[in-house]
Amino acid sequence: MERILTxxxxxxxxxxxxxxxSVGGYQALRKALSSMTPDALTDEVKKSGLRGRGGAGFSAxxxxxxxxxxxxxxxxxxxxxxxxxxxxxxFKDRLLMEKDPHLVLEGSLLGAFAIRASVIYIYIxxxxxxxxxxxxxxxxxxxxxxxxxxxxxGSAWSCDVYVHRGAGAYICGEETALMSSLEGDRGYPRLKPxxxxxxxxxxxxxxxxxxxxxxxxPFIVERGADWFLSVGKAxxxxxxxxxxxxxxxxxxxxxxxxxxxxxxxxxxxxxxxxLHDDRPLKAVIPGGSSVPVLRADECEVDLDxxxxxxxxxxxxxxxxxxxxxxxxxxxxxxxxxxxxxxxGNTICALGDAAAxxxxxxxxxxxxxxxxxxDAKACLTGTVALQGVx
Amino acid sequence: xxxxxxxxxVDALVARYPKPKGALLxxxxxxxxxxxxxxxxxxxxxxxxxxxxxxxxxxxVTFYTMYKPRPMGKYHIQVCTTLSCMLRGSDELFAHLQRxxxxxxxxxxxxxxxxxxxxxxxxxxxxxxxxxxNDDFHENxxxxxxxxxxxxxx
Numbered sequence: 270m271e272r273i274l275t276x277x278x279x280x281x282x283x284x285x286x287x288x289x290x291s292v293g294g295y296q297a298l299r300k301a302l303s304s305m306t307p308d309a310l311t312d313e314v315k316k317s318g319l320r321g322r323g324g325a326g327f328s329a330x331x332x333x334x335x336x337x338x339x340x341x342x343x344x345x346x347x348x349x350x351x352x353x354x355x356x357x358x359x360f361k362d363r364l365l366m367e368k369d370p371h372l373v374l375e376g377s378l379l380g381a382f383a384i385r386a387s388v389i390y391i392y393i394x395x396x397x398x399x400x401x402x403x404x405x406x407x408x409x410x411x412x413x414x415x416x417x418x419x420x421x422x423g424s425a426w427s428c429d430v431y432v433h434r435g436a437g438a439y440i441c442g443e444e445t446a447l448m449s450s451l452e453g454d455r456g457y458p459r460l461k462p463x464x465x466x467x468x469x470x471x472x473x474x475x476x477x478x479x480x481x482x483x484x485x486x487p488f489i490v491e492r493g494a495d496w497f498l499s500v501g502k503a504x505x506x507x508x509x510x511x512x513x514x515x516x517x518x519x520x521x522x523x524x525x526x527x528x529x530x531x532x533x534x535x536x537x538x539x540x541x542x543x544l545h546d547d548r549p550l551k552a553v554i555p556g557g558s559s560v561p562v563l564r565a566d567e568c569e570v571d572l573d574x575x576x577x578x579x580x581x582x583x584x585x586x587x588x589x590x591x592x593x594x595x596x597x598x599x600x601x602x603x604x605x606x607x608x609x610x611x612x613g614n615t616i617c618a619l620g621d622a623a624a625x626x627x628x629x630x631x632x633x634x635x636x637x638x639x640x641x642x643d644a645k646a647c648l649t650g651t652v653a654l655q656g657v658x
Numbered sequence: 659x660x661x662x663x664x665x666x667x668v669d670a671l672v673a674r675y676p677k678p679k680g681a682l683l684x685x686x687x688x689x690x691x692x693x694x695x696x697x698x699x700x701x702x703x704x705x706x707x708x709x710x711x712x713x714x715x716x717x718x719v720t721f722y723t724m725y726k727p728r729p730m731g732k733y734h735i736q737v738c739t740t741l742s743c744m745l746r747g748s749d750e751l752f753a754h755l756q757r758x759x760x761x762x763x764x765x766x767x768x769x770x771x772x773x774x775x776x777x778x779x780x781x782x783x784x785x786x787x788x789x790x791x792n793d794d795f796h797e798n799x800x801x802x803x804x805x806x807x808x809x810x811x812x
Contacts, residue, residue, distance in 0.1 A: 274801035275716055277770060278801075303808075320700065345676075354781045355778075355781065356777060357740045357741055357742065357778070357779040357783070357784050358741070358742055359781065359783070360781045360782055360784055361671040362781075363781050368743070393721070394781065395724045396724070396780050396781070396790060397781070398792070398793040398794075399793070399795070429674075431674045432683065433683065434683065434684065434687060434716050435683065435724070436683055436686065436687070436723070436724040436725055437722045437723035438721065438725035439720050439778065439779075450683065452677070452680055453675075453677075453678060453679035453680050453681065453682035453683065453708070453710075453718070454714075454718070455721040455722075456721070458723075466731035471676050471677065497673075512782060513783065514784065515742035515745075515784050516741075516742055516745045516783075516784060517745055521783070521784040521785070521786070522785075523784060533699075554741075558698070558740070558741055558771075558779075588783065590741055590742050590745070590783070591745075592745060596745065600744075601741060601744075601745075604739075604741045604743055604744050606742065608740055608741075608778050608779065639765060650740075
């Protein structure tokens with residue numbers, strides 16, 4: 270299939286503006302600024318069915334439409350790009366930022382234009398030092414060519430773009446915690462309402478989108494919503510999607526496919542199959558470690574929002590963690606619980622994230638848990654009880 | 659505090675936000691880059707520059723795990739041990755580093771050369787196991803490549 274979001278990632282020097290322009294880069298921004306109003310752009314994205322790629326799967330165009338249609342000069346609009354990729358099993362946004370930063374920028378600028386924002390902050394997790402540097406260089410290039418800053422491409426619209434580095438806090442991927450952190454506070458979540466579109470960062474109208482979400486927007490502008498609807502499973506699971514494959518497979522990595530890729534195809538074709546030929550598939554966590562696990566017999570499923578919801582789990586951030594027959598599910602569960610204990614022990618908003626997978630692990634692999642309790646031994650024979658943490 | 663160039667960078671950062679407080683995280687990064695860690699004096703300076711209470715600055719320095727309230731080794735090794743890395747052998751990798759360096763998680767070698775810490779997911783699950791050495795990710799590690807890497811460090 271044609272690669273859309275990852276078309277540039279293997280190209281040499283793809284992070285440089287000249288290379289990005291040579292494949293039609295920034296033509297979508299040019300088109301939007303010369304021939305579309307912010308509302309027309311929002312409508313096109315709404316029509317495309319693009320749903321947020323950060324985890325919640327909410328309609329991006331609908332989210333944009335919640336922003337005020339007029340800008341009160343005392344309350345400028347802000348567009349925040351959530352690049353705090355921290356959900357265990359997820360590593361797609363880092364690829365886009367490191368390898369094709371101008372795609373991320375162009376998508377961010379289009380979103381900012383649609384919501385009438387005058388400042389974009391790309392909130393990137395502190396550990397992504399390299400990606401932050403690549404983005405900073407790309408931003409400098411974009412300013413120099415008039416794609417960012419004052420009167421972009423000769424239009425009346427001005428917009429600044431800054432990278433804002435986090436400093437180690439999983440919770441800041443949650444959008445209200447991200448806003449607290451951006452304002453210079455500890456990253457604690459806030460109650461909603463008020464919703465960010467009414468009163469977000471510094472009390473001003475704010476929209477927050479994931480990196481991969483905005484990376485889709487230039488293609489929607491260039492090729493149209495109807496094209497986007499033709500990729501994946503219309504009407505509600507549309508467009509290209511990045512899948513993060515990790516764990517016991519031969520070729521882990523980021524794979525792009527139309528939304529709705531069958532899970533088996535990802536593991537056995539794109540991923541090259543199970544890591545050890547004599548160890549069959551046991552379980553898959555399909556959407557980052559905060560979603561319920563699937564047993565091997567539940568893995569006849571397409572990887573999209575609604576197909577996974579029908580199986581009682583979630584696409585989430587499309588972080589697929591594959592486990593083979595040697596895996597002790599008690600140890601795996603303990604490791605996930607340890608993550609949420611370390612990362613979220615004082616922040617109750619994360620309680621749900623920790624409980625959901627725990628319930629599914631104990632329910633679906635009850636015999637293993639029971640054996641650890643009754644016989645003080647591991648059914649898979651791989652873990653001594655004291656080794657579980 | 660750290661020279662005219664440093665203060666110029668701080669001014670530029672402050673200008674990016676509608677309120678000086680927004681620049682807190684970036685300014686703390688500048689301090690850490692210049693000094694290697696963030697001490698009370700630095701916190702007090704940042705607080706005064708941004709018009710904040712020193713307690714607020716200290717609260718953020720201790721909340722965000724990447725700020726170092728004390729000096730660490732010249733080479734700071736953060737090993738991811740979350741599930742995807744665990745499935746690909748991060749526990750063995752971590753045990754190997756502990757043996758080799760003779761220190762546990764959160765400790766620094768007596769000569770100040772290495773510090774070691776177990777951390778949670780670094781967003782590099784497709785290239786597990788891995789660790790972050792100062793700013794850089796080292797991915798698809800084996801015990802052999804780790805040995806070679808550590809021995810190559812001056």
